[in-house]
Amino acid sequence: MLKVQNFSYHNHTNFSDGKCSLKEMVEQAKKIGFCEMGISDHLIVHKNIEQSPSWPKLSGRYASTVYRKDFKKCLPEFQRHCEEIRKISKQEKIKLYVGFEVDFFTYEGWLEELKEFLSQLDYDYLVSGNHFMSNEKGDTIINIDCIKGITDTIKDLPEYIANHFGAMKKSAESGLYSFLAHIDYIRKLGDNICGPHQYVENKIEVLKVLQENNMGIEISTKGLRKINDFYPCSEILDKIAELGIKTVISDDAHNIDELGSDFEKAEKELTKHNITHRLKF
Ligand SMILES: [Zn+2]
Ligand SMILES: [Zn+2]
Incomplete structure (x- = not known):
């Protein structure tokens, strides 16, 4: 019988943009038989976020709980959130890790x-x-979720996209991160801008830096909900196998129904691509 990963390290609560409380997510994790869980709410801090060309669209969405411009100002909130997770971890019979998606x-x-x-x-x-x-x-940033309709106004779009992958490489080099999420998130923009066969070299460069820095990568079932394919696509999964990068299945759940969703499909996808090196804390 297929053994399916029974934990998730990438999901969100209503501390950031999730729909459910921490308690509800933990209850659901226990219900579906998870042995442990990591909570990874967003930590997004950029000094010029309000000057971003995508800010008018961005600001309406969770502006106060997701997008921030000052590390010092939001520190107390994040400290309380960490304490809350530790407290619930002690009360509940499930190991919880405190993470952040940064x-x-x-x-x-x-x-x-x-x-x-x-x-x-x-x-x-x-x-x-x-x-x-x-x-x-x-110092100028544009949110990929809010770019539809304004792509024509960005003169240097290919350069912006290249820098997007450059930031992933630098995150790996920082040594601060455990794994990389949705390497080809940019496919959300559509196949005419960034289909699975575009920017392949950039993605492979990122993978090499992950390998060099012993950082993992996720295969995310969120892609199935957004673009009807896993993040990452098949071609990149083959490269992950070749480089032996440790891989973890993520749901990127933003509500209880998404927790553990399509993990069996993801297991089969990993088997299909001979990905055997797995990440577990
Ligand atoms: Zn994300
Ligand atoms: Zn996420």
């Missing part, structure tokens, strides 16, 4: 600020989840 930004000073922030946080792991593209200096 967008990596590249402007001068950002990494030092992140490290200072993390030094004051009782957390276990970070997921590199990158939802933005940026200019070379990293």
